[in-house]
Amino acid sequence: MAHGDTTGPFEKTPGWLDWYDGPSKPQFQLPAGAVDAHCHVFGPGAEFPYAPQRKYTPCDASAEQLFALRDHLGFERNVIVQATCHGADNSAMVDALRRSEGRARGVATVRADVTEDELNELHESGVRGVRFNFVKRLVDAVPTESLATIVEKIAPLGWHVVIYFEADDLPDLYEFFSSIPTDVVVDHMGRPDVTKSPDGPEFELFLRFMRENPNVWTKVTCPERLSVAGPRALDGEQHAYQDVVPFAKRVVEEFPDRVLWGTDWPHPNLKDHMPDDGLLVDFIPQIATTPELQEKLLVTNPGRLYWPEGA
Numbered sequence: 571m572a573h574g575d576t577t578g579p580f581e582k583t584p585g586w587l588d589w590y591d592g593p594s595k596p597q598f599q600l601p602a603g604a605v606d607a608h609c610h611v612f613g614p615g616a617e618f619p620y621a622p623q624r625k626y627t628p629c630d631a632s633a634e635q636l637f638a639l640r641d642h643l644g645f646e647r648n649v650i651v652q653a654t655c656h657g658a659d660n661s662a663m664v665d666a667l668r669r670s671e672g673r674a675r676g677v678a679t680v681r682a683d684v685t686e687d688e689l690n691e692l693h694e695s696g697v698r699g700v701r702f703n704f705v706k707r708l709v710d711a712v713p714t715e716s717l718a719t720i721v722e723k724i725a726p727l728g729w730h731v732v733i734y735f736e737a738d739d740l741p742d743l744y745e746f747f748s749s750i751p752t753d754v755v756v757d758h759m760g761r762p763d764v765t766k767s768p769d770g771p772e773f774e775l776f777l778r779f780m781r782e783n784p785n786v787w788t789k790v791t792c793p794e795r796l797s798v799a800g801p802r803a804l805d806g807e808q809h810a811y812q813d814v815v816p817f818a819k820r821v822v823e824e825f826p827d828r829v830l831w832g833t834d835w836p837h838p839n840l841k842d843h844m845p846d847d848g849l850l851v852d853f854i855p856q857i858a859t860t861p862e863l864q865e866k867l868l869v870t871n872p873g874r875l876y877w878p879e880g881a
């Protein structure tokens with residue numbers, strides 16, 4: 571499973587867990603047209619160098635490897651989200667979009683001084699959103715004035731804003747997030763602490779945020795990241811990550827038209843284990859328990875956001 575200590579000319583962060591080679595075939599049959607709406611490419615570093623300001627150096631994870639996983643799991647399309655190890659240099663992600671033959675859309679990271687021409691070029695390659703990251707271990711903070719400038723620039727293109735933050739930070743960010751006029755997509759359910767109750771004040775604030783802002787969507791992703799009690803999606807486990815289920819299931823059932831699902835391959839910065847992506851797909855029917863909910867989560871909703879013109 572280890573892919574070596576180096577990644578092109580770069581040395582991986584000590585303790586880095588590589589993505590899982592040889593994932594199983596999911597038992598859960600994905601509906602036709604299913605979209606993996608949250609995944610990344612890393613490098614390869616020799617071709618697309620990692621950013622000087624990065625907080626981690628991953629193993630390589632190329633577009634070809636991502637598309638092989640897509641086909642193996644039974645997805646038809648991907649949404650490739652710019653990974654923080656590439657900073658605001660979107661070239662690896664854009665290269666992957668161009669190779670996908672229309673089967674991938676992208677979410678970019680841009681700076682406030684991005685030009686209209688640069689945005690148009692990103693749009694033409696398949697980018698449909700920008701990502702704002704508030705997770706301190708991943709990025710240095712960007713002032714909200716700069717983020718507001720970016721929103722003004724991307725709104726005319728019909729793009730949305732993806733936000734990644736920790737549950738603890740939602741109270742401070744609530745007002746800014748609620749002021750964003752475009753669609754907003756929350757990464758990984760706002761990272762709830764699943765040792766707390768899904769009925770408690772922390773998760774209730776997140777649910778309130780979604781209720782009060784009908785333009786806010788969320789990815790019900792990353793049980794492998796959020797789980798504390800497991801069991802892990804390894805060795806054929808069909809009931810993995812039980813502690814995450816009540817959180818994700820509640821969101822899917824209350825907001826069936828505003829949820830997305832993705833693998834998060836190649837799973838940056840996991841510390842405990844690397845999941846078998848086939849078993850991760852088998853997690854889906856635990857949180858979207860009917861064919862109708864599964865169709866919305868995997869096909870209709872990502873289609874509306876990323877392929878509104880039709881597949």
Ligand SMILES: O=C(O)c1cc(C(=O)O)oc(=O)c1
Nearest residue numbers: 652653654655708757838839
């Ligand atoms: O929790 C993380 O470490 C993480 C990192 C990144 C990234 O570096 O872009 O993206 C994610 O979706 C999750």
